[in-house]
Amino acid sequence: MFELPSLNLKDQVSEQEWQLRVDLAACYRLVDHMRWGDLIYTHMSARLPGTDHYLVNAFGLSFDEVTASNLVKVDLAGNILDDTPFKINPAGFTIHSAIHEVREDAHCVIHLHTKETVAVASLECGLLPLSQHSMFSLPSLSYHGYEGLAVNDDERKRLQDDLGTTNHMLLVNHGGLTVGPTVGDAFMRFYDLQRACEIQLAIQSSAQPAVQVPQPIIDNIYNQANVVHSGSTGGQLAWPAMLRKAYRLDPTFAQ
Template identity: 75%
Template sequence: MFELKSRSLKGQVTDEEWQTRIDLAACYRLVADMRWGDLIYTHISAKVPGTQHYLVNAFGLAFEEVTASNLVKVDLEGNVLDGSEFGINPAGFTIHSAIHEVREDAKCVIHLHTLATIAVASSTGGLKPWSQYAMFSLPSLSYHGYEGLAVDDSERKRLQNDLGDTNHMLLPNHGGLTIGPTIGDAFMRFYDLQRACEIQVALMQSNEDVIEIPHTIVDGIYDQAKVVHSGQTGGQKAWPAMLRKAYRLDPGFCE
């Protein structure tokens, strides 16, 4: 039976980097628990505080195997910087490095291939204002068309342009993506996007007429959503509870 080699980076990196590693590893474990993962093929990244480097999962590990120490630190050219024996997903490099390069506020980038986000992203009209959850994503939502596996370096610029200054993205035939100023904010943004897509898929499958939210209310909710999901009422408020959940699931992620 193949066993992962254990190496601890605790005490070998700055306190700020170690805390980022803990939060990011917890995020991977939570995504696995939510069943949002895709074997080894999706990725979540976080900026190393005070640097242009970022942390991402080792290519080949399941999300429930990710720990603070086995996360891989890379630069914007994809060079591994921490002596890890693992490499990184080439598609993950293309997507995450492109965003970290141009969005200073993108301290965390979550890109997942969930059934609900793929279904909604690939349907005519994309995400619709059919639920309160959709209101949290629609004010800052963009789309990036499918170009095949994200391994073409030239796609980086197009992805950057499509993302612009938005915090949520749907990728037709591919999945969903959120960014945030903290790991908690990016996680909560994906939670809301995922829920909005799940509700939309359920409504589409029901074959019932959908009660549309009037545009006057939609416009007002857009403004409310910006307030509700900022500062202490957004991801930063929810994240400590999510971190406690990750510890209950398996405290080994913080090793």
């Protein structure tokens, strides 16, 4: 059986970078636990504050193998900056570097191929205002048309333009994407998007008439959420609990 190289960067990087590595590795483990993964594919990345460098998963590892130390540090040109035996997925680099290049606020980018986000992204109607969870995505939701595997540099500009200033995106025939100022914020936004898609598909499968939320409520939901979550997405409040959960599942992610 192939044994993964053992890496330990804890004492070789700054405290700030190490904490970011721990948070991102925990996010990979939580996504695996929630069955949102896609074998060795899809990606989550986190930018190192004050730099154009970001962390992403090593290509070929399943999400339950990701650790703080085996995350790969790259620049916006795709150059690997760590002394690491691992490589990165070119498709993941195309999507994540494109977003990090133009969104200074998007310190974390989550892109996943869950069956529910793929399904709703493939419906002509897209995401509908059918649940409270959808309310958190709809005021800041965009769409990007399918162009095949994301390995074409020409697609970067169209992806950037389609995302604009939104924080949630459905990639048509492809999956979901969220961004946030922290790993916790991006995670919470994907949780809401994923749950909204799950609920919508459950309602549509019932073949019964559905009650849609009126537009004035949709327009006001961010104001209400800011009051409840003290100005954040709720991710900063929920993340400590999620981090504790990741430690309970398997603390090796923090190595």
